[in-house]
Amino acid sequence: MKKILLMLQLILLTTGVFSMTSDMFQKGVLHFNYKADALASAETKARIQLEKDLASVLAVPAGERTFENTVIAYNKAFDKYGDSFGIAMFLAYVSPDQKLRDSATELQSKVSAYMVEVGTRKDLYNAIKEYADTNPKLDVPEAKLLENMMIGFRKSGLHLPDDQLEIYRNLSRQRSENSINFSKNIRDNADFELVTREDLKGLPEEYINRLERLEGFYKVTLNYPDYVPFMKNSESDSARRALEFKYLRRGGDENVKLLENSLDLRRQTASLLGYKTFADMKLEYRMAKNPKTVEKFLKDIEKKLKPYGKKEDKQLLALKEERAGKKDKNVYGWESAFWSTLYKKINYDVDAEKIKEYFPADVVIDGMLESFGHLFGIEFKQVKIPVWHKDVRTYELIDSATKQTVAYVYMDLFPREGKYKHAACFDLVDGHQKEDGSYQKPFTAIVANFNPPSKDAPSLLKHDEVETLFHEFGHVLHNALTTAKYSGLSGTAVAGDFVEVPSQILENWAWHPAVLKKISKHYKTGEPLPDEIIEKMIKGKNVFSARAYQRQNFFAQYDMDLHTSNKELDTTKEYFKLAKKITGVPVTPDTIPQASFDHIMGGYDAGYYGYLWAKVIAEDMFSVFEKEGLDNPETGKRFRDEILAVGGTYEEQEIVEKFLGRKVDNKPFLKSIGLE
Missing domain, CATH: 1.10.1370.40 (Neurolysin; domain 3)
Incomplete structure (x- = not known):
């Protein structure tokens, strides 16, 4: 697989997803006219209204509960809450205004903490459960919505005694805050490498002409349009190595700490909720159902890929020896894209820069x-x-x-x-x-x-x-x-x-x-x-596909290993060891690639498989x-x-x-x- 892609949703515990359907709109379409200094007050006002709406749900007598006045009313209350500050949280990822991005990120933290609080209220859980316990006759969508809500309540610790529920709340707040900060640290990274004209040999003029000049050098950033073509085409081994080193340190040591702390918080959460591991907790209601199924699935693919991966490694090593004049046991991380690209040019006459x-x-x-x-x-x-x-x-x-x-x-x-x-x-x-x-x-x-x-x-x-x-x-x-x-x-x-x-x-x-x-x-x-x-x-479509899927398999197994362990792990050592075992390629020393592995901090934890x-x-x-x-x-x-x-x-x-x-x-x- 050639890409790492992420589906992002604003998920709010037991309520599903905000429907966001009124204050966000002007003339039937979304508006993006948000002011940084107005976000906090908008959320505060919306919170007051949410509490009133939830009080109405609680006020319904037990014998008079219906799907409309309980389940739908509960969900609509949260929909209205989301409407009040609309799309502002999305703007944390895309707004050109740094002040608005920062305020939107703060809003994410504020809303996330509040959702942990309100989503773990036992009075609300008891109200929904009161209705669910009547075994109502529902159509398929109604039944599925109610089922998902009850699963969400359980995953939110509502069945726990009050003292343990408070522990769960604290764990959830910390986990959420870590995820927000982890992503922000990657977004805020603005590192780059200054290279010479000679280092750009192999790159097309169109690429070179758009690079910013700085102190007589060319500025190559870590953004995709700069980084990937450079790694595939630059004939300078040293420049590629320097750029890859910085790329594999995005997020920095701070993100390693956030990841390892989050793993500990996840282990505590799973144990508190009665699961053997965090992976067991996450997989219970997915298609795979349990970690053993996932592990077998990944190991089977690893086994099938291995002989093909070795064959592809030999092809690249032979090309490296022929062109670089040196015999080596490895094609290193900063070399892989370059030699793969050259191999395709030579053997399949496929030049990505020409084709584009x-x-x-x-x-x-x-x-x-x-x-x-x-x-x-x-x-x-x-x-x-x-x-x-x-x-x-x-x-x-x-x-x-x-x-x-x-x-x-x-x-x-x-x-x-x-x-x-x-x-x-x-x-x-x-x-x-x-x-x-x-x-x-x-x-x-x-x-x-x-x-x-x-x-x-x-x-x-x-x-x-x-x-x-x-x-x-x-x-x-x-x-x-x-x-x-x-x-x-x-x-x-x-x-x-x-x-x-x-x-x-x-x-x-x-x-x-x-x-x-x-x-x-x-x-x-x-x-x-x-x-x-x-x-x-x-x-040439499947040339080096085994290597590509070995890499995906590694990410999936690394994610699963982190989340099936009940002990503290050195995430860097684990990354280096497993990457070498599955892909055969050693990771560049002194790097911390997991610090920018946004998936396992952004909703794909125990889910990259x-x-x-x-x-x-x-x-x-x-x-x-x-x-x-x-x-x-x-x-x-x-x-x-x-x-x-x-x-x-x-x-x-x-x-x-x-x-x-x-x-x-x-x-x-x-x-x-x-x-x-």
Whole structure:
């Protein structure tokens, strides 16, 4: 897998996700006109109203409780609370205003601490439980929502004695604060390496021309558009090593402390709630159910990958010896991307820097929207609505059959100071049925860090960035095409090891020849990607795929090892040891890569395996499209209706097997990476 992608949601304990449906809007669309000094007072006012609304829920006599006056009223109270300061917490990741980002981060901490407090109130738990204990006759969405709430209450320690519940609250507050600070430390990193013109040998002029000059040197930052091309193409081994060293120290020693403290807090939390390990606690209601299933799954993949990985290592070592004139046992971290890129150029005539000239961002986006629009029965209309930065583009998503607007999509694609460093889909407003019976349109955003336009060329995407865009668009469609009744079941509100399925399915279309033609247009000549280049790209698709998946397998096993241990671990030693064992590549000495492993501090703790787990499901489901036609709108409609629309309303295993007409098979996955 070529990317590390993160789905971010603002999850509030037992309430699901804020629906955010009133104060955030102006003329039917979101506004982003927030003032840094007004956020705290807005939250305070909203908190007072929330307490009043919750008091109304508590005031309902036990014998008169209904789904509406108890479950729905409880959720609506939190929805209203979220409405009052709206999208401000999202702006912590994307606002160009540092003062607003800082205030929004403070707001995150404040809201998070309060949610721990209010989400662990026994009087509220008892009110909901009072109703649940009547065994009411509910339809599927109602039953699922109530079930999720009761699971959330249990995971929030509501069954504990008061003294232990207070311990749980303190642990939760600390865990949340650590996660917020961990992410902020990565976002705030502005380190760079100064390199010479000689160090840039191998990089295209377009790349060199956009670099900032400083004291006679060229400034290469740790942001994706600078870092990745440099590591793949710079012929200077020493410059690559220096840049990688800084990259693998993002987050710093402070983040190592935050991670190790969080692991201790998680162990204490799991023990307090009666679980053997934190992983047992997290996996109980996911598709995998328990750590043993995950460990077996990962070990099986590790075993299958090992011989292929060794073969690929030998290929790179031979090239290194031939070109660098030295025999070595390892291809080191700062060398891997360079030698892999060169190998593909030599053996497959695939030059990512040349190929990206065929992928102007505007052309890729238009072609992607047209392709998936046809497949899923939707249309996209670019519209002018309020945004948080001038570079953000916005689309209205329209159902082709009804001609009704069903969602709005934002794309914030280029890096800037203080912005979120990875690629992710942010769920801004969940689709759900409103009180008047109408349906709330979802609002969702792709945030990425692609190569920005320069004076010489438009934004040009490398093919792996095209894959990233398609991946994130899978999350977008999961959110945008939901028809779930409740916000807590909407879109990506699914099991953590299923959430990456739609996104990983859509990656496959980035390799479909007809789609590649549609999304390509050389920025100078206007010609689409030639057939011979497409053929070479597809032929070289799985070159070094074993190494790539060994790396993903390592991340998953590292995450699982950290969360199945009941003793303190030196996370650096564990990282170095396991990385060498699984990937065969030693980690660069004196680095701390786990300090920027945002996933295990941002919701994927004991869950990183979900990428591989979901990949197996995704490739099996994609095999249905291969059989019935990659542009078959009937298959697309079935996928839309049976997978995307339902969100978390039904059990994930149930909807997968319904779409497949059978149980999941891992053979399509193995075939997709060239191992079957």
